[in-house]
Amino acid sequence: MALEFGLGYQPQEIYDVIIIGAGPAGTTAAIYTARGGxxxxxxxxxxxxxxxGVTQKIENYPGVKGPISGYELLTIMREQAKSFGAEFVRGKVIATDFSGDVKKVFTIDGREFSGKTVIVASGAMERTNKFKGEDEFLGRGVSYCGVCDAAFFKDQPVAVVGDDDYALEEAEFISRFVSRLYFLVPGSKIKAREELVKELEEKGNVEILRRHRVIEIKGDKTVEAVRVKDVEAGEEKDLAVNGVFIFLGGTKPSVDFLMGQVEMTGDHCIVVNEEMMTSVPGVFAAGDVLCTSIKQAVIAAADGCKAALAVDKFLSGKAKITSQW
Ligand SMILES: Cc1cc2nc3c(=O)[nH]c(=O)nc-3n(C[C@H](O)[C@H](O)[C@H](O)COP(=O)(O)OP(=O)(O)OC[C@H]3O[C@@H](n4cnc5c(N)ncnc54)[C@H](O)[C@@H]3O)c2cc1C
Structure with a gap:
């Protein structure tokens, strides 16, 4: 299978390993692979x-006396990985091509990364349910990407649905283009850094509506309104918008970009062997994306360590995994 994206981006180099995900699994894997050269x-x-990243307090991660926020803990881990030479690049992965010896990974902004191996550590926070009208208006007002589509809504009103850092960062970008932005938060809390919430609140064209659930995305040929329910007041109303950007999370493994190339269970959980390798040689997986029964940061980190050492074995052709001292 050869994927053509036609955006003119030429991959600059071939990485030994591309890690998808910068949570405890991916970051720990990076500490080990980068330290291993x-x-x-x-x-x-x-x-x-x-x-x-969305955990407000953690106090059971070994060696780090909390409570600290999950983001602070991740920052410490990422600094450690960077100190050994790991590169961290922001970019949502939307597709992969594992058909050749060199694996290809494509991000939503049109970049292509090439690697001899891949570790999938993208967690399990995908949505399971869709809103009424979401599929119908996908590409006709409904979008999952601010960078790609915000400019199409120049001087028009839009809604952005979400409650975390990712949603806020996207909303900030979209707000630069649109006339009005309704930021719809399903619950009472925004699980993101305070400074991001404040930054968005201070934008003149943004209205943050907490406890507002989307009931339906409506329109004719394109989106014309989003029907929302104010759960506190128990009232429903239509907001006139031309676009609805959705950045909500759930509990499903984040595996859409694998496009069925590796073996999975019926619940979209990646199947790996005892060395964390998937059904595709050179493609490994670690952390919550495996649907491990115990979802804890230390377990994800341990998975990441195992996957990294297995990558080292795969690339060097060693007969067995060797520990790193
Ligand atoms: C509210 C809450 C509280 C928790 N409290 C604790 C606790 O106190 N102690 C504890 O040990 N554990 C706790 N956990 C569990 C722990 O956070 C998880 O088990 C752990 O974070 C899983 O690590 P991971 O690296 O597999 O995935 P995640 O931490 O989910 O990281 C996934 C990474 O993948 C990236 N990603 C996803 N999709 C893509 C894509 N398409 N392209 C590029 N990147 C992508 C994300 O940006 C992220 O960097 C908690 C979890 C939650 C939700």
Whole structure:
């Protein structure tokens, strides 16, 4: 399978390992691969993203006396990985091509990364349910990408649905183009860094509506309104918008970009062997994306360590995995 994206981006170099996800699994893998001398790039969606990124307090991670926020813990881990030479590059992965010896990974902004191996550590925070009208108006007002589509809504009103760092960062970008932006938060809390919330609140064209659930996306040929329910007041109303950007999370493994190339269970959980390798040689997986029964940062980190050492074995042709001292 050869994927053509036609955006003219030429991959500059071939990495020893491309790690998808900068949570505890991906970042720990990067500490080990970079320290082991492997050219490592880590791709991630947003700074304070993923299960640990949205965790407000953690106090059971060994060696780090908390409570600290998940984002602070991740920052410490990422600094450690960077100190060994790992590159961290922001970019949502939307597609992969594992058909050749050199694996290809494509991000939403049209970049292409090439690697001899890949570790999938993208967690399990995808949505399971869709809104009424979401599929119908996809590409006709409904979007999952601010960078790609915000400019199409210049001087028009839009809604952005979400409650975390990723959603806020996207909303900030979209607000530069649109006339009005309704930021719809389903619950009472925004699980993001305070400074991001403040920055968005201070924008003149943004209205943050907490406890507002989307009921339906409506329109004719394109989106014309979003029907929302104010759950506190118990009232429903239509907001006139031309676009609806959706950045909500859930509990499904984040594996859409694998496009069925590796073996998975019926619940979209990646199947790996005892060395964390998937059904595709050279493609490994670690952390919550495996649907491990115990979802804890330390378990994800341990998975990341195992996957990294297995990558080293795969690339060097060693007979067995060797520990790193
Ligand atoms: C609210 C909450 C509280 C928790 N509290 C604790 C606790 O106190 N102690 C504890 O040990 N564990 C806790 N956990 C569990 C722990 O956070 C997870 O088990 C752990 O973070 C899983 O690590 P991971 O690296 O597999 O995935 P995540 O931490 O989910 O990281 C996934 C990474 O993948 C990236 N990603 C996803 N999709 C893409 C894509 N398409 N392209 C590029 N990058 C992508 C994300 O940006 C992120 O960097 C908590 C979880 C939650 C949700």
């Amino acid at each position: 492997l050219k490592t790039v880590v791709l991630y969606r947003a700074e304070s993203d993923g299960a640990l």
